Amino acid sequence: MIKIAILGFGAVGQGVAEILADRERIERWIGRYEVVAVADSKGSIYSEDGISLKNAIEAKKMGNLPEGKSTMEIIEEMDFDVAIEATPTNIDTGEPGLTHIKACLNKGSHVITSNKGPLVVAYRELAEIAERKKVRLAFEATIGGAMPLIKLAKRDLAGNEITSIKGILNGTCNYILSRMEQERLSYNQILGEAKELRIAEANVSYDVEGIDSAAKLVILANAVMGMNATFSDVEIVGITSITPEAFEIAMEKGYTIRLIAEASREGLRVSPRLVPLHHPLAVRGTFNAVLIQTDLAKEVFVIGRGAGKIETASAIISDLIDIYGDRTY
Ligand SMILES: NC(=O)c1ccc[n+]([C@@H]2O[C@H](COP(=O)([O-])OP(=O)(O)OC[C@H]3O[C@@H](n4cnc5c(N)ncnc54)[C@H](OP(=O)(O)O)[C@@H]3O)[C@@H](O)[C@H]2O)c1
Numbered sequence: 411m412i413k414i415a416i417l418g419f420g421a422v423g424q425g426v427a428e429i430l431a432d433r434e435r436i437e438r439w440i441g442r443y444e445v446v447a448v449a450d451s452k453g454s455i456y457s458e459d460g461i462s463l464k465n466a467i468e469a470k471k472m473g474n475l476p477e478g479k480s481t482m483e484i485i486e487e488m489d490f491d492v493a494i495e496a497t498p499t500n501i502d503t504g505e506p507g508l509t510h511i512k513a514c515l516n517k518g519s520h521v522i523t524s525n526k527g528p529l530v531v532a533y534r535e536l537a538e539i540a541e542r543k544k545v546r547l548a549f550e551a552t553i554g555g556a557m558p559l560i561k562l563a564k565r566d567l568a569g570n571e572i573t574s575i576k577g578i579l580n581g582t583c584n585y586i587l588s589r590m591e592q593e594r595l596s597y598n599q600i601l602g603e604a605k606e607l608r609i610a611e612a613n614v615s616y617d618v619e620g621i622d623s624a625a626k627l628v629i630l631a632n633a634v635m636g637m638n639a640t641f642s643d644v645e646i647v648g649i650t651s652i653t654p655e656a657f658e659i660a661m662e663k664g665y666t667i668r669l670i671a672e673a674s675r676e677g678l679r680v681s682p683r684l685v686p687l688h689h690p691l692a693v694r695g696t697f698n699a700v701l702i703q704t705d706l707a708k709e710v711f712v713i714g715r716g717a718g719k720i721e722t723a724s725a726i727i728s729d730l731i732d733i734y735g736d737r738t739y
Pocket residue numbers: 417418419420421422423449450451452474481496497498499506524525526551552555716717718719722
């Protein structure tokens with residue numbers, strides 16, 4: 411039986427719990443499993459025999475989880491095979507996820523995470539610990555939410571040299587830019603509406619200044635292209651100074667503007683770029699889209715939802731099945 415601990419019980423952690431509560435769906439892939447602990451910043455619910463996911467979700471709806479073991483106590487004292495780490499991203503320190511992930515890998519459990527911070531700060535170190543301990547570190551959910559990208563590039567395109575990866579890695583920016591394209595409204599007007607619709611977070615600067623895209627690009631460069639990149643290697647320009655007039659001029663010539671993140675041997679860059687109106691990367695709305703350029707398969711294009719509770723949880727579940735599932739599919 412597989413024992414799972416969910417560390418971080420916000421949107422993504424609860425999304426994972428909702429999917430795992432559907433045993434009929436998941437057990438046919440991975441066999442029997444139990445979630446032995448869920449933890450938020452203040453408390454936890456745990457039992458070596460497995461907890462009720464429905465009760466945990468209900469308890470969280472009422473506020474914080476009951477005071478119990480802290481996340482570190484769960485990691486140090488409990489027996490589990492795989493940790494799902496879904497605490498908030500901090501790309502400066504990687505914490506608290508970095509400490510959680512190191513401790514889990516060091517005790518010999520697999521880790522699946524949606525948290526970019528630890529990977530931006532310490533990808534190589536974490537990958538080395540995982541290799542030494544013979545466990546998996548899986549992070550499909552860190553980039554492009556539900557959009558298959560990491561496993562696609564690393565496994566399905568095995569044998570290829572990936573020469574560049576470029577695309578749209580932030581749905582909020584794409585939503586703003588595609589509405590500017592269609593309605594010629596100002597950046598600030600659309601941003602205000604996006605906040606009201608909760609498409610953009612109150613603190614949107616990570617998105618619109620290109621920082622979120624750059625963090626994802628660093629993970630891609632290191633994990634998929636074998637680079638040894640850090641955040642400071644990325645040239646970053648955000649979307650805050652794009653005007654409706656810029657769209658006017660671009661569109662007269664058959665182009666639109668998108669925030670493009672690109673990793674190639676020439677370097678790493680995130681910046682607004684002209685994209686031909688009928689190019690696959692000219693997607694609209696909150697979609698993410700990526701063009702992978704390889705030597706053998708040539709171009710591979712993928713598009714999908716870059717965020718959302720269940721969408722992101724779907725990527726975590728796909729990692730879980732990748733670790734434990736029958737690989738004959
Ligand atoms: N939401 C998305 O669509 C999406 C998409 C891709 C990636 N991600 C990434 O996935 C992660 C989770 O996102 P989210 O949307 O679920 O965030 P969220 O709703 O803010 O949830 C974060 C959870 O982590 C908990 N937490 C904070 N510090 C903790 C600690 N030391 N120990 C245990 N739990 C701790 C929080 O506790 P409290 O509940 O007590 O505050 C909360 O339950 C983030 O790194 C995010 O960047 C999210």
